[in-house]
Amino acid sequence: MTAHPRNIAIYGAGAVGTYVGCWLCEAGFRTTLLGRGWLQEGAAEVRAQRHDGAVATLQRGGQVVQDAHALRNADVCFVSVKSRDTPEAGRTLRRILRPGAHVVSLQNGRNNAAVLQDALGPDVEVSAGVVGFNVRRLQPLRFVETVAGSLHLSSAAPLREIATLLGTVGFSVRTHDDIGAVVDGKLLLNTNNGVSAATGSSVATLMRDRDARWLFAKSIEEGLAVFGAMGRSPAKVASMGPRALATFLKLPDFVVRPLLRFGDVDDDAVTSTLGDLHKGRATEIGQLNGELVSLGLDVGVPTPVNAALTDIVRAHEHDVTAGRPPRFVSASVLRSQCEAAAERHAQAPAHSS
Ligand SMILES: NC(=O)c1ccc[n+]([C@@H]2O[C@H](COP(=O)([O-])OP(=O)(O)OC[C@H]3O[C@@H](n4cnc5c(N)ncnc54)[C@H](OP(=O)(O)O)[C@@H]3O)[C@@H](O)[C@H]2O)c1
Structure with missing residues (x-):
């Protein structure tokens, strides 16, 4: 070489x-x-x-x-x-x-x-x-x-x-x-692809919407739990590390909006997954939010938010590749569904093995 x-x-x-x-x-x-x-x-x-x-x-x-x-x-x-x-x-x-x-x-x-x-x-x-x-x-x-x-x-x-x-x-x-730790850190950041493609939001719109930020934060937290179970430590790829970013994303609008560094994000920036849907193409969702779902299954860590986002984006793919417009879901509806599912899961009697 x-x-x-x-x-x-x-x-x-x-x-x-x-x-x-x-x-x-x-x-x-x-x-x-x-x-x-x-x-x-x-x-x-x-x-x-x-x-x-x-x-x-x-x-x-x-x-x-x-x-x-x-x-x-x-x-x-x-x-x-x-x-x-x-x-x-x-x-x-x-x-x-x-x-x-x-x-x-x-x-x-x-x-x-x-x-x-x-x-x-x-x-x-x-x-x-x-x-x-x-x-x-x-x-x-x-x-x-x-x-x-x-x-x-x-x-x-x-x-x-x-x-x-x-x-x-x-x-x-x-x-x-250790570029592998950087790849893992980027995968956590990339979970915004599922949120943006499920809801049809640009990167800037997603960051301004509290419910979309909540979905993004939960996706990162699920990924951190998965990597924790695998004994891996994802690296910091952006100005904030993944754990700090998840905490920041869950803060209320009046705290977050003035702090968002929109200077680094143009209003028309879209994630590549949403870009693929716009072009009527299959996306990489299976390698992004879907990858965390697969890894979670391997190590026994639940990933309900990433799973919901992956399923919705797959349905959008099905629509666009059949020539139909995707039926985007609002972030607030999606958040309510995820919270209701988590509540049901918490109240369900534990399974005996
Ligand atoms: N765009 C971003 O901002 C961004 C940021 C971070 C990471 N990424 C990642 O980077 C990767 C590339 O993304 P991208 O946005 O650059 O995708 P893209 O714009 O679709 O670029 C891929 C290009 O490769 C061409 N291609 C594929 N096979 C070819 C062949 N055999 N001969 C000639 N050209 C060929 C494609 O042409 P056809 O479309 O005609 O097949 C397409 O123009 C993806 O994994 C993406 O997730 C992208």
């Missing part, structure tokens, strides 16, 4: 991949992006706008390709497809990449890096990465950071080099010895 990567590949250049790809070009890397025809045709016009207003393009050393073989010289390959496309990415990259290449999953969820590692075998090292910001494709070729944050990478040597050079162009990257 080279400690001085020069050739970078992006497998799946959509919102995250194109945005990161532009900033890698800006930092001086030769970057090859595997994308669709619309990106290849418009490559000269692509703009990636950071939350502080700075803009990067593909002009310095970037090229967009549609044939994955063009990624074969990559020292480091970032995978940024949705989770449903991860197995295919693994099979394709296995045929192409050189031994010693390093692959980074820039995807949400806990399993994508393992799926890639299984497909790629021992000659290619795979690590998880965590995208701590949100990016939206606001116009066909304009990619905007709508929620500010850092890119989190493992501390493997070639990734430290990438972090250093991205830092020289003002792009925030943090490297970690």
Whole structure:
């Protein structure tokens, strides 16, 4: 494995991949992006706008390709497809990449890096990465950071080099010895996907609504209980750690609203799960709130709020993929249902084993 990567590949250049790809070009890397025809045709016009207003393009050393073989010289390959496309990415990259290449999953969820590692075998090292910001494709070729944050990478040597050079162009990257704890911390933050997609709320609307915040807080607390039972300690990924964030979210509006740092969150920022519903597509809910439900079943920790959110989002998926509009549920109705279910559960006689 080279400690001085020069050739970078992006497998799946959509919102995250194109945005990161532009900033890698800006930092001086030769970057090859595997994308669709619309990106290849418009490559000269692509703009990636950071939350502080700075803009990067593909002009310095970037090229967009549609044939994955063009990624074969990559020292480091970032995978940024949705989770449903991860197995295919693994099979394709296995045929192409050189031994010693390093692959980074820039995807949400806990399993994508393992799926890639299984497909790629021992000659290619795979690590998880965590995208701590949100990016939206606001116009066909304009990619905007709508929620500010850092890119989190493992501390493997070639990734430290990438972090250093991205830092020289003002792009925030943090490297970690235990990236798994960061992945777990991000999964807890990502439980807002279930809340926003069940209720149809943007990120900012969700944070202003006390009932939506309650659902988000409960989702995090359930996740903390699950990780506690697994003996894992999720890392702090945002300005607040997960436990402090859950406590903050449950405070009343008159305390929370003045404290919300809306400077970091644009009004039109939506979670990727709600974005998928808007596009009429299946979502990653099974890798997000649904993943905590599965882990909870494994370790015997109940996750009723995450389960309710997952079920509702699955019903929305069913609607949108059949061409019907999703029937969003209000956060206050959903909160009442979850509280009533918890009450029934608390009053039910304990089962004898
Ligand atoms: N967007 C965010 O703000 C954000 C933030 C944090 C984490 N994430 C995570 O990052 C991952 C990527 O999200 P995203 O929002 O960037 O998704 P996205 O915009 O859908 O990007 C994925 C892109 O890969 C393309 N693609 C898939 N297979 C391909 C192939 N074989 N050849 C060429 N192009 C291919 C897709 O094209 P088609 O659509 O035509 O298939 C799509 O344009 C997800 O796991 C997401 O949860 C996203």
